[in-house]
Amino acid sequence: MAILVCGGAGFIGSHFVEFLLEQGEAVVVVDNLATGHRASLPEGPFYQLSLADKASLAEIFREHDIEAVVHFAAFSLVGESMDQPLKYFENNVCATNALLQVMIEAGCDKLIFSSTAAVYGEAGEALIRETDPTRPTNAYGESKLMMEKIIDWAARSSDLRYIALRYFNVAGASAGGRIGEDHRPETHLIPLAIKAALNDQPIKLFGDDYPTPDGTCIRDYIHVQDLVAAHYLALNALRDGAASDTFNLGYGRGYSVRQILEAVEAVAKRPLRIVRAPRRAGDPARLVASADKIKQALGWKPRHDDLNDIILSAYRWFEANPKGYPHD
Numbered sequence: 001m002a003i004l005v006c007g008g009a010g011f012i013g014s015h016f017v018e019f020l021l022e023q024g025e026a027v028v029v030v031d032n033l034a035t036g037h038r039a040s041l042p043e044g045p046f047y048q049l050s051l052a053d054k055a056s057l058a059e060i061f062r063e064h065d066i067e068a069v070v071h072f073a074a075f076s077l078v079g080e081s082m083d084q085p086l087k088y089f090e091n092n093v094c095a096t097n098a099l100l101q102v103m104i105e106a107g108c109d110k111l112i113f114s115s116t117a118a119v120y121g122e123a124g125e126a127l128i129r130e131t132d133p134t135r136p137t138n139a140y141g142e143s144k145l146m147m148e149k150i151i152d153w154a155a156r157s158s159d160l161r162y163i164a165l166r167y168f169n170v171a172g173a174s175a176g177g178r179i180g181e182d183h184r185p186e187t188h189l190i191p192l193a194i195k196a197a198l199n200d201q202p203i204k205l206f207g208d209d210y211p212t213p214d215g216t217c218i219r220d221y222i223h224v225q226d227l228v229a230a231h232y233l234a235l236n237a238l239r240d241g242a243a244s245d246t247f248n249l250g251y252g253r254g255y256s257v258r259q260i261l262e263a264v265e266a267v268a269k270r271p272l273r274i275v276r277a278p279r280r281a282g283d284p285a286r287l288v289a290s291a292d293k294i295k296q297a298l299g300w301k302p303r304h305d306d307l308n309d310i311i312l313s314a315y316r317w318f319e320a321n322p323k324g325y326p327h328d
């Protein structure tokens with residue numbers, strides 16, 4: 001029996017593949033390499049494939065005894081999704097529909113789905129709970145919300161059970177230093193700030209007039225290692241017969257953009273050249289998780305929730321891999 005990891009060559013997917021292999025699990029990876037890197041994966045079954053290619057996907061289910069699917073494959077840039085929403089709906093929503101059809105036809109009944117805090121949209125001061133209203137402010141979040149709903153409808157009409165994990169802001173790198181974050185283009189705050197520090201380049205601060213204490217956006221940054229550990233708990237819960245459910249994944253504490261930039265300066269031991277820039281379209285002011293539900297239901301315990309550890313692990317990866325992964 002094997003776990004099929006869709007999008008396993010991406011930042012989070014590759015960290016989950018490494019984690020699964022460390023647990024002694026058999027893994028099959030599918031990734032179209034639109035944004036992922038072959039070099040992020042160790043030896044093992046790998047198929048370069050779009051999930052929309054149902055015939056090839058069905059062949060993989062026939063060839064390997066796929067017990068469960070963990071679905072990371074998606075475009076995930078908030079800004080790009082505002083300029084090209086249809087690209088997001090096609091790639092994220094349509095491909096998930098195809099994956100579900102193939103899974104159900106193959107009798108595969110367990111799915112872990114990578115969702116996002118972006119499904120909530122503009123939230124208030126309080127920690128965000130899973131029962132809060134979902135009103136995405138960007139097309140990326142809307143596409144993930146649609147995917148959640150499609151999965152839920154599929155589960156209602158079949159044996160499929162799923163766990164959807166709504167990630168807040170994922171950062172950091174694996175402890176071993178073999179893999180890290182390599183987005184092209186990079187748009188995320190922590191990697192951009194680290195690269196700016198390492199290369200003595202300016203870093204833009206998008207908006208300092210938000211209704212927050214220092215005027216900059218607040219996010220809940222979670223270490224990728226804690227995030228992938230939660231996926232494994234979710235997988236084992238489904239194996240033990242858990243019902244379908246949805247969980248937030250964050251630490252329940254927020255840092256502002258300015259606080260993150262200060263933390264990067266401390267790790268890099270040099271000042272950043274911060275350039276104030278207008279707000280970025282689609283950015284909510286504050287997104288901080290309540291993680292109570294996953295702690296109670298799955299026994300998830302954060303182990304890497306020190307902000308400096310998150311930034312330091314990412315810093316070490318960028319320092320050792322200034323050009324990211326070798327070309328695929």
Ligand code: UFG
Binds near residue numbers: 170
């Ligand atoms: N920011 C800057 N300068 C930069 C880059 C980002 O000021 O150069 C700011 C952004 O405006 C935002 C904050 O830093 O206020 C964090 O931005 P990121 O791009 O790092 O992360 P996002 O919060 O936009 O997005 C992340 C994930 C998405 C997910 C979203 C949920 O990447 O997949 O969290 O809100 F949907």
